[in-house]
Amino acid sequence: MPWARRRIPLAWLLLVRQPVRLAIALAGIGFAGILMFMQLGFRDGLFDASVTIHRLFDADLVLVSPRTMSSISMAAFPEGRLVQSLADPDVAAMTPVQWEFVLWRNPENRRTRSILALGFDPEDPLLSDPSVQRQAPLLRLPGRVLFDERSRPEFGPVADWFRAGRSVQTEVSGQRLRVAGLVQLGPSFGADGNMLVSRETFRTIAPPGSRGGIQLGLLRLRRGADPLTVQRRLDGQLPSDVKVYTKDQFIEFEKNYWRTSTAIGFIFTLGAAMGFVVGCVIVHQILYGDVSDHLPEYATLMAMGYGLADLLGVVAREGLFLAILGYLPAYGVAQGLYALIRNSTRLPVLMDPQRAGLVFALILSMCLFSALLAMRRLTDADPADIF
């Protein structure tokens, strides 16, 4: 509508000239928005956290056992399969990886806790993280470990001690190990902490049942090769005791486990849905009360010749303004709370544009839906009653 054709912004004035009602409405919408941001943030953060290490692997293709369900139950497969795949002309290099949960003794209070240990040959690239690549040669000495300093604090003040120059020694599966360096990976859903060791060291700490075979095979392709094509080819050629994924498929496979095999997605989605419902109730109460209070005024406008459509437009715009005004503070507070969560839980909870858009769409539909319900009250505005 051209600027010159605009009218008195009645919807806006109705809101701002009733500051108390507006404040209550915005508090309600903001609360609902924050709740949705938190629940969805936790959900996505937990799913993302489950693949923290997966994302870091220096690989184009990944070999796992078909019995592997997720990172917390990695089954072994014969290492020979990895060597076999080297025969493919597009495969350039490989890294066999061993993957087990072992018991780490907190060097301060001597309590043990389960930690994820990755065993690899220090000569082979494992993670595309420069500090890992730089420190990998330190693992050539037996009994040395690179400790993930972003592991949960229950593993002890390893990073602080190490930085202070102390020699940090602890016991893993009954073997004495020494921290040779610190890396930054991050805890995931399944693993509260991570450590990297050489395959020789791994052999000494792994549970006896899993000393044969490997849990993970990383393959790097020649420049220009299409991972999907090679993945299909290898998956067809290799026996059925091994499965080939592209790196993205491997990440998706892990996320999918947490999404479908656990209640996490359901719980947090339900939490977000409750925020939505609470928001709907609050906005509806506010708008319904607003329409009821102004019913004689709406009837007057109808008597003056304004149509029902004009008045429905006023209520709809009130809903729209409430959505925008309520969303902005929710967005700001959520940013702050995300930072708080990142610091206290070390989960990768970030404001991503997709979720920001989703929450705005939810708040908008919440406000417009409530406006729609409040509009039914508007049909009670009978201009014949006001004389």
Added chain:
Amino acid sequence: MTETPSLQPVIQARGLCHAYGRGTMRRQVLQSIGFSVASGEIVLLTGPSGCGKTTLLTLIGALRSVQQGELEVLGVPLQSADRERRRRVRRRIGMIFQGHNLLRCLTAEQNVQMGADLLPTLAYGERRAVARQWLRAVGLGDHLRQFPHDLSGGQKQRVAIARALAARPRLLLADEPTAALDGRTGREVVELLRRLARDQGCGVLMVTHDPRILDVADRLVTMEDGRLMPGALRQTGR
């Protein structure tokens, strides 16, 4: 639609009847009303309360559908007029209510502009100018930015008059516009209404109980029990 010539009636009613309720609860409030109001004419409608004055006013104001009889307002036959046609007629009728019915969240100026906003052809700035001009005309040029609750009863009623006139009506309907006002203020408001309506060449039908303002009328119409009294269409001598 062509401009109504001044001699053509703005209201013409013939055999107008109206009843509320159904069956045994049915109550006849208007019985074969027939009268007309010419453009530029000021007609006062009086009668005891409950005699059907307000019902008649809501029918003429196109706020209710006509049940029986003929009613033509501003050249539009309202019998069998649908909601949308009645709304279009209402746009050309100014209404002033007993309780001023101003919008609480709007300033005096914005309230008047709600009337001017109904004019489809004017730009925003022009409609705003119209609103100010009418507030000045009712003597409230200094109160543009005040809210209704900061205005006295007489001032509110004057804002309501300005709002009604800002939409350039051809017909003005007023329901006891002086009821909430003291004698002197009521008198002032009605004088103002008469002067402005006459300048606009706009017909006025005003329901009132107030004997002090009867002399502003060109004609006086008395109703009783849903009928116009015989010989009621008397001239007031103006």
